[in-house]
Amino acid sequence: MEYVKGKPYFCFCDKKIKQYKYLERDIKCDVLIIGGGIDDAIANFYLSQKFDVAMVDKGRFGMACTSCATALLEYQLDDFVDELLKYMTKEDIVLAYSLGLNAIDKIQEFIKRYGNNCNFALRPTFLYSNSIFSAKKVKDEYFFRKNNGFECELLDKTNNFFPFPIKQGIFAKNGGCELNPYLFTKQMVENAKNQDKIFENTNITQIEKLTSHYIAITNYGERIICNKIVIATGFNWEVLGRDDLCKRYITYSVVTSPIKYFIWKDRALIHDATSPYHYLRTLPDGRLIFGGEDTIFKGKPIQEKKCNKIYDKLEKDLFKLLPEIKNTAKIDYKFCGCFGTTLNNLGLIGESKFDDNILLFISCGANGIINAVEGASVIEDILNKRFNPLAKLFSPKREV
Ligand SMILES: Cc1cc2nc3c(=O)[nH]c(=O)nc-3n(C[C@H](O)[C@H](O)[C@H](O)COP(=O)(O)OP(=O)(O)OC[C@H]3O[C@@H](n4cnc5c(N)ncnc54)[C@H](O)[C@@H]3O)c2cc1C
Structure with a gap:
């Protein structure tokens, strides 16, 4: 299999x-x-x-x-706090977010000691939505983080410094890191x-x-x-x-050709929380990696035809999000893999x-x-x- x-x-x-x-x-x-x-x-x-x-x-x-793995390493979890509260206490969620930050410190310690042979870099994180429904959840998430001591900034269309429209977003300056997982x-x-x-x-x-x-x-x-x-x-x-x-899904990614001139603020790790969600980050050689569009894994071989449809959708969505790159970038890599999810x-x-x-x-x-x-x-x-x-x-x- x-x-x-x-x-x-x-x-x-x-x-x-x-x-x-x-x-x-x-x-x-x-x-x-x-x-x-x-x-x-x-x-x-x-x-x-x-x-x-x-x-x-x-x-x-x-x-x-x-x-x-796209290797966006962020301290937040996949679901918003209101969903997580069904399965964890508030204290547990704070503990889980803190362990994310500790893990980033531990990876950094490892890199300091053994050298950076895996393109490790600290990055801010940006969780956003351009839909009214999810924007409310983003705002609630922001207040949860802020009230529990996690440093972050709330953005909306008046102070958005990203090159695409948002209704609401959380920018966390020290929220994550990236690396080449292999x-x-x-x-x-x-x-x-x-x-x-x-x-x-x-x-x-x-x-x-x-x-x-x-x-x-x-x-x-x-x-x-x-x-x-x-x-x-x-x-x-x-x-x-x-x-x-546990439940298993397939998640899909596409990687563009290098786009040397097009970079957003501090190469933040970007996560669009609208359903179906998308994730986006830069790669050290100037490429962008964009993914999401999860489907349920039923224990059967992954179908190439279905994957191709999803890669095409990802390509379309990426160029819609960043129309500036549409005429110069092409998709060089397409791949997908299995991952598991749990309630918490x-x-x-x-x-x-x-x-x-x-x-x-x-x-x-x-x-x-x-x-x-x-x-x-x-x-x-x-x-x-x-x-x-x-x-x-x-x-x-x-x-x-
Ligand atoms: C497209 C995609 C994007 C992702 N993005 C992110 C991300 O941004 N951030 C993040 O944190 N996570 C991400 N993930 C999840 C991440 O990839 C996984 O959490 C991680 O790779 C799991 O690592 P693993 O070592 O458990 O599994 P694997 O990498 O699958 O390794 C398991 C190994 O076990 C070996 N094995 C299996 N059975 C046997 C056996 N019987 N005997 C000996 N060896 C065996 C296999 O050969 C394999 O090498 C993503 C996943 C996918 C698919």
Whole structure:
């Protein structure tokens, strides 16, 4: 089954591709991470500093959903506060927004220490709507943020400094960051402490539970003997034989040719909250990436014909939003991939419903990458049997 389709922009930028070997012998470890996307790389980087961890991917690292992520990393969640309040307390929402800001700080610390090999940049965020209905929600969201200490500015048509019309918008100067998710994954993998226990092209096809440990078996029959397993396989849950962990959607993106002269204020990450929503950001080589138009993923192969229709719609909507670029820009990349959603917009990170020693590490929502950075501390605390205030927000045992 395919979970991505098209020509993802991000993994075409890599010049030096380091390949990790595949597993050729039986090994032992305390914690096995299954998967090698951005979530897994984040979990492996942090956990390998304290635990005996092995990480395996059935293909190459970062080539699945990670290669498609638009990588707008914002502290806000997908839904507005009025919707989130149905599933979380006000305090929890504030905690979730704060963890987004903490995650941005942590990524920045990582980049300071290991170098910027993934086009990381801090960016303001701009959440807006040009529809009267959603504009009211944007305004309420602004007051929620302002009243809870999140620095931001309310824009409307009188003070809008973006090159398209808005009814209402929230500009958060320190609200986000961007990076190349594929290169960031590789950088995280290459700086992890467990280099001798990282394997590509190693497909786990079976998990056997014994009384005191697990045996994960690869397609070539090699065995990994471990005490805990972290399932970080993105939205592909075939190894668990389940398809009911959370709702899955396909989201679509197009990338333009470079537009060197056309840039808006501080290259903000832009999110149009009108339904169906769209997201937009600049890329370091002057291109724009524009996406959205989500459709439900029903566990069936992604249809090329349907994708093409949606890419055409995205192209039309982008040029309608920014008519200045219509005659000079063309679409160079089109791609789509699967992502998951939950009621509180947060990932499934923690002990699974079916076995406490099988931990899930599945980031959900448009903010999956941010969630994964803080989610790693939830897994670390579970392994250390320590309380973590975020655990209940991410628990796979909650209603999703
Ligand atoms: C078009 C698009 C735009 C997005 N935009 C954003 C965004 O702007 N911001 C954001 O935060 N998030 C965004 N996301 C979501 C983001 O891409 C995901 O949250 C993230 O990539 C998930 O990473 P992952 O490592 O869990 O999954 P993946 O990247 O899918 O990695 C899972 C890995 O597990 C491996 N695997 C699966 N089964 C096995 C097995 N049995 N044995 C061994 N290996 C296995 C696969 O080979 C794969 O490499 C977007 C997603 C899409 C599709």
